[in-house]
Amino acid sequence: MVTAGMRRYRNRTQLQATLIGPRGSDLLDLDTLFPDAAPKARVRLELGFGHGEFISALAKAHPEDRLIGVEQDDLRVTKTAHRCIKDGVANVRLFAGEAHGFVRFRLRPASIHRIYVLFPDPWPKLGHRRRRLLTRSVLLDLSHAAAPGCRLVMASDTHEYVFQCLSNLSTLGGLWRNLYQPAGYRIDIPTRFPTLFERHKKAEGCRIAYLSMERTDAPPPPRAPWPVRPGPQPAGQRTL
Numbered sequence: 417m418v419t420a421g422m423r424r425y426r427n428r429t430q431l432q433a434t435l436i437g438p439r440g441s442d443l444l445d446l447d448t449l450f451p452d453a454a455p456k457a458r459v460r461l462e463l464g465f466g467h468g469e470f471i472s473a474l475a476k477a478h479p480e481d482r483l484i485g486v487e488q489d490d491l492r493v494t495k496t497a498h499r500c501i502k503d504g505v506a507n508v509r510l511f512a513g514e515a516h517g518f519v520r521f522r523l524r525p526a527s528i529h530r531i532y533v534l535f536p537d538p539w540p541k542l543g544h545r546r547r548r549l550l551t552r553s554v555l556l557d558l559s560h561a562a563a564p565g566c567r568l569v570m571a572s573d574t575h576e577y578v579f580q581c582l583s584n585l586s587t588l589g590g591l592w593r594n595l596y597q598p599a600g601y602r603i604d605i606p607t608r609f610p611t612l613f614e615r616h617k618k619a620e621g622c623r624i625a626y627l628s629m630e631r632t633d634a635p636p637p638p639r640a641p642w643p644v645r646p647g648p649q650p651a652g653q654r655t656l
């Protein structure tokens with residue numbers, strides 16, 4: 417069902433379109449994408465930004481940084497562009513598409529300084545877990561994109577997913593340092609810009625687990641082969 421609220425975001429205004437990055441699978445040129453930013457400005461990446469409260473608030477708090485968001489739901493992309501404009505934020509570029517392909521094909525090596533994956537879809541049923549975003553292969557691709565010192569922040573109310581992510585990271589020997597020692601994660605810490613899911617889950621009484629990792633300067637091993645290289649597809653069916 418298409419609600420009145422959804423209809424509002426069906427048509428992008430020209431202003432919203434200025435915050436939405438081009439589709440495709442080409443490597444991003446950050447200088448072209450953010451012509452007003454200093455060439456060495458920090459780059460923050462959010463995967464699965466949902467309704468965009470976090471990326472918009474973060475961009476507002478760090479106007480000197482460049483923010484890149486990836487979200488597979490087109491309506492949420494337009495809605496987030498609308499929110500950024502309302503918040504007076506211009507240092508954001510939003511991309512509609514699937515996050516793994518984006519990380520693999522569109523990000524240059526060692527170009528990202530902060531990565532946020534907040535409340536990724538938990539796919540709690542055993543048979544569905546292979547659909548989770550934070551596989552070893554995605555984490556390895558993120559390790560290529562991350563500059564030394566890059567922070568990776570993950571949060572979820574599905575603690576088992578957080579442990580799975582930690583376990584996948586532990587197979588990337590020496591690439592990431594855990595900043596939440598000795599346990600390796602923290603529960604219910606205060607957050608600067610709570611996301612929609614975070615607020616909902618806390619209101620339901622869920623306990624939230626957080627990870628914070630730092631990229632070392634160790635060179636990453638080769639990437640896993642890509643099963644399907646995203647090629648040209650008919651308009652409307654593109655995933656990137």
Ligand SMILES: C[S@@+](CC[C@H](N)C(=O)[O-])C[C@H]1O[C@@H](n2cnc3c(N)ncnc32)[C@H](O)[C@@H]1O
Binds near residue numbers: 533534
């Ligand atoms: C549970 S919501 C959380 C949204 C937001 N981060 C929050 O905390 O409120 C997960 C979001 O990730 C998006 N998503 C899931 N898998 C994705 C993928 N592979 N690529 C891009 N976005 C994805 C979904 O469309 C959804 O908006």
